[in-house]
Amino acid sequence: MNPSAVFAVAGWELRLAVRGRLVMGTAVTFTVVCVLATLLGLRSVSDLGLAGVGPGTGALINLAILFPPLMGMMLGANSLSSARERSLLPLMLVQPLSRLDHVCGVVLGLVGAVWLTIGFGFGASAILLAHVAGTADVSGLLAIVGSALGVGLVSVAVGVAISALAGSRLQALGLSMGLWFLFAFAIDLILAGLAAAVHLGPVGLFVGVLLNPLEAGRILMVLASGADALTLGPFGSYLNNTLGTTAAALAVCASMAAWTVLSLLVAWAGITRREP
Amino acid sequence: MMRTHRSSPSQDPELLEVHGVSKAFGEQVVLDDVSIDLRRGDIALLVGANGSGKSTLLRCVAGLTAFEGTVRVLGADPRSADGRGLIGYLPQLVALPQSVTVGEVISFFARLRGVSVGRPDQLAAAVPLPDGFLPALERPIGALSGGMRRRVALAVAILGSPPLVLLDEPAASLDEEHSASLWETLQALRAAGGTALIAMPLMVTSLLRHDLASVADRAVLLEAGRVVHDGPVESLRPSPAMGRRLSMAGGSR
Numbered sequence: 001m002n003p004s005a006v007f008a009v010a011g012w013e014l015r016l017a018v019r020g021r022l023v024m025g026t027a028v029t030f031t032v033v034c035v036l037a038t039l040l041g042l043r044s045v046s047d048l049g050l051a052g053v054g055p056g057t058g059a060l061i062n063l064a065i066l067f068p069p070l071m072g073m074m075l076g077a078n079s080l081s082s083a084r085e086r087s088l089l090p091l092m093l094v095q096p097l098s099r100l101d102h103v104c105g106v107v108l109g110l111v112g113a114v115w116l117t118i119g120f121g122f123g124a125s126a127i128l129l130a131h132v133a134g135t136a137d138v139s140g141l142l143a144i145v146g147s148a149l150g151v152g153l154v155s156v157a158v159g160v161a162i163s164a165l166a167g168s169r170l171q172a173l174g175l176s177m178g179l180w181f182l183f184a185f186a187i188d189l190i191l192a193g194l195a196a197a198v199h200l201g202p203v204g205l206f207v208g209v210l211l212n213p214l215e216a217g218r219i220l221m222v223l224a225s226g227a228d229a230l231t232l233g234p235f236g237s238y239l240n241n242t243l244g245t246t247a248a249a250l251a252v253c254a255s256m257a258a259w260t261v262l263s264l265l266v267a268w269a270g271i272t273r274r275e276p
Numbered sequence: 277m278m279r280t281h282r283s284s285p286s287q288d289p290e291l292l293e294v295h296g297v298s299k300a301f302g303e304q305v306v307l308d309d310v311s312i313d314l315r316r317g318d319i320a321l322l323v324g325a326n327g328s329g330k331s332t333l334l335r336c337v338a339g340l341t342a343f344e345g346t347v348r349v350l351g352a353d354p355r356s357a358d359g360r361g362l363i364g365y366l367p368q369l370v371a372l373p374q375s376v377t378v379g380e381v382i383s384f385f386a387r388l389r390g391v392s393v394g395r396p397d398q399l400a401a402a403v404p405l406p407d408g409f410l411p412a413l414e415r416p417i418g419a420l421s422g423g424m425r426r427r428v429a430l431a432v433a434i435l436g437s438p439p440l441v442l443l444d445e446p447a448a449s450l451d452e453e454h455s456a457s458l459w460e461t462l463q464a465l466r467a468a469g470g471t472a473l474i475a476m477p478l479m480v481t482s483l484l485r486h487d488l489a490s491v492a493d494r495a496v497l498l499e500a501g502r503v504v505h506d507g508p509v510e511s512l513r514p515s516p517a518m519g520r521r522l523s524m525a526g527g528s529r
Contacts, residue, residue, distance in 0.1 A: 004387075004390075005388055008387045009388075011384075015380070016373050087369050090338070090365065090367050091365065091367060091370055091429070091432065093339075094339070094354075094364070095388040095389060097388060098360070275335075
């Protein structure tokens, strides 16, 4: 590993990303919807004579597992495939850095762009909440932010892996959007249907959660923020009831870490074996 | 000016050794047992028609594609950790990102190559090109013409004066003035002990226009992936039978 080269590539990728329309557009949209969700949450709680982030948490969690992962996967999917199509990848790979350095640098830079977007969105929410939130509310928001950063990392790594394997940039983008839709919406519905029809059992449910990094991230956000346990969903509730809060949180963290590492390895193998 | 003297191999070991390189895409053989050796300071033209294997050979030498045979740059495999960074490479077509400036591109690749460019005014100095060859550092790539972008990519290839420079049709998109600057640069590169392998199309107009005999020592002619001629540039002459194309005039390998 050559840290200097990794950081050079990361800085380059971050610079390119933040000047791109995808990051700018997503950051603005994410910030606006975060502000709206927070304002609506405040309005509803003020009607009840309460204060804090609590009731708005569910909305923020849903935003955090929709916007940043979509952005991260698309940025990742665009990275190597676009560089390959523009003949920029060969220019990079003749430089004195290994392919692993390059993959790590790309992931690091794009994760930076996703984290900036998360920072803008939740930063705006935090400013709005500052005058009404208590300490518990702030720690809850920080837990969501921390978990969202993890989800951002996973999604970029998965996107870069897709980028390394896909035949073209368009194919990579299509695959990443399809996978995001599967993770964000379809897989839960499929597993819920399967659970009822074929009786997946505890192990099947557990595996179902771990196979979906976005669901793992969502469960982590709920557990870490102390949000209403009802928002855990059937898989999260099962994990929480079976393992307890701490072990369940560790299990989903392990799932996200495994997704990240495996994705990096796939990306590394892809960029090593394929012609740039 | 042609270089006529070469020291003995023991004093001047091969900088580039390409031995028995073959490459096929499925059934189609693109390179067939290609062998070329270059010594430090050699400037060699790799000449051939479209599809003759020039770009593929450069990619093999750059360590960018798998192949059969052996390639060594200063004794190192270009795909290995020791070999990386010994080569500067200009692909035939490269689209630099439009949202960055010329200075940012040069600065980024200089950092990767370990070339010190602490201050903005050191950026241009890090690139061994004549004054005015590189567009203004503050200009975005997106605002440059095709020829100007080509000049930036060329600057990236020779940044930090790597021991071996591989240029795939470097004069494409360049006007007469900047083509002349390119050949001057190559002469300076050779004078500094640099070595270059330059892929050129098999068109007499482009070759003669640049007076390459004054720049290049050798011309290697590729036909259907095989080296059919390896000799002085002057041995490539227009062939009446081939119209404006070139043929070999004696001195085959």
